[in-house]
Amino acid sequence: MPNVLINLYSDTVTKPTPGMREAIARAEVGDDMSGEDPTVNRLEALMAEKLGKEAAVFACSGTQSNQMGVKVHCIPGDELLIESSGHIACFEGGGPAVLSGTMCRQIPGTNGMLDIADLNGKIKADNQHLCITRLLCLENTTNVGGGRAWPLDQLERVCGWAHENGLKTHLDGARFFNACVAKGYSAADVGKHFDTVSICFSKGLGCPMGSILVGSKDDIRKARRARKLFGGALRQAGIVAAAAVYAMEHNVERLSVDHDNAKLLAAEIAQIEGLSINVADVETNLVFFEVDPKLGNAGQLSAALLDRGVKIGPSGPQRLRACTHLDVTREDMLKTADVLRQTIKAGFSQYKGSTTGPYARA
Ligand SMILES: Cc1ncc(COP(=O)(O)O)c(C=O)c1O
Incomplete structure (x- = not known):
């Protein structure tokens, strides 16, 4: 293997810092699948509060929490709308089709983002020949779209359009806090426009693993079932949740x-x-x-x-x-x-x- 001196391949290559490792070592743990891991519970409460949501559920990866989000909103025969380069459609192994029987309708946008002009006319009519358009998935920041952070007014407009037209909204926030820091908006400013938001801790925030899905109590209850089904319900997960709590305190700004x-x-x-x-x-x-x-x-x-x-x-x-x-x-x-x-x-x-x-x- 070549000796890599400067690794710019991804922000997933970060290694836990000594401070983060100490937090991991000190973590109080319990059986998370039974809701008894105090560190996971702390992290879930912290993230729900930050995003102005009722509840949150810890997940192993961004792919898992995105797919839990899709499963919460969609049933087989549904369709989700997403920008053409969206991770959920392009890089999650066909997850919506495999795990939720849901098709992805990829819509060309600009820099990985969509606006109403792109979306107009894309919600299918109520017609027995057609699948049901159920969900709009957005990405902030965009990845293949160029690392772009959504302007808040555009998010508000697009999510408002989706909700007015009976769609649910999910945000793939793999790099959620990069967007918040770049644009100067708060997590709650963004969170309020979405039914569910997935956030990764294992990218710019520097954790070894872990993501979180936030949403309403009811949606997160359904997401917990999906997480179990996808093999992602863990036991003493406080070991990794401690890294995420540490990252929220030290690695956002x-x-x-x-x-x-x-x-x-x-x-x-x-x-x-x-x-x-x-x-x-x-x-x-x-x-x-x-x-x-x-x-x-x-x-x-x-x-x-x-x-x-x-x-x-x-x-x-x-x-x-x-x-x-x-x-x-x-x-x-x-x-x-x-x-x-x-x-x-x-x-x-x-x-x-x-x-x-x-x-x-x-
Ligand atoms: C935009 C986006 N969403 C989701 C993911 C999936 O995250 P994970 O690799 O933790 O499954 C990534 C990973 O790079 C990503 O860039």
């Missing part, structure tokens, strides 16, 4: 450092010939950029960077994603830019890389 580092890296990339980026598009911790096809493809560049100790993944035939997080520094951004410069200067077309990108076989 500091996300602005990751955003500053991402902007610095974007500004450096903008000056490198052969790479292109719109610096103004970088709002949070995800930096997407393109490599000129005359030089090679994204997979080749990614492989060449890895050889020099920098891990940045391809996210399309010519597109790459660098992701900042609490285990990388401002200096790492400058070093990464240097390595990019050297790699492009040396040439990288000799490396193996797919011309169709990481998500297509042909």
Whole structure:
């Protein structure tokens, strides 16, 4: 395995800090499946309160809590609406179809976000030939959409439209607090527009695992059944919930450092010939950029960077994603830019890389 010196592959690569490990070691635990783990209970109460909701349920992963959300709202034969690049539709193994018998209707938007003009006319008529449009899923921040944080007025407008038209709303908040910090809105400002919100602790917040689903008491009761069914009801889960409580106390405000580092890296990339980026598009911790096809493809560049100790993944035939997080520094951004410069200067077309990108076989 190459020696990775700077890992910008994802914010999921963070390792628990000494303070977080101490919190984990000190955690009071009990049998969570019976509601008896005091640390999980504390975390669930904290998150419900932060989002202005009645209840919350701890989950193993973002995929699990999203799919619990879909299961709460949908039954077989239903359809959910989602932006084309939405994680729930694209990267959860077909979960809505497999676990809830629900189809995803993917709607092209802008930067992973939708507006009323995109959604108008997309709710199916009550007609025996058609499935039932039940749920709208949004993502904040967007991932493949470019790490963009939704403007609050747009969220309000789109969720208002959904509720007026009888849809439920679910938010995939894998990077929920990145959005809050970037836009300056509170968790409750966002939470009030959604029936359920999933938040990940294992990304920018630096935990080893864990997500949470928040919503009404009734929806969270249903979500607990789904979690059990999906094999995610745990026992002494306080061990990991303690990390999440710690992260809520120590790792939220500091996300602005990751955003500053991402902007610095974007500004450096903008000056490198052969790479292109719109610096103004970088709002949070995800930096997407393109490599000129005359030089090679994204997979080749990614492989060449890895050889020099920098891990940045391809996210399309010519597109790459660098992701900042609490285990990388401002200096790492400058070093990464240097390595990019050297790699492009040396040439990288000799490396193996797919011309169709990481998500297509042909
Ligand atoms: C937007 C988004 N939603 C959901 C997930 C799923 O999280 P997990 O990997 O914990 O299942 C991810 C993971 O990267 C993500 O980026």
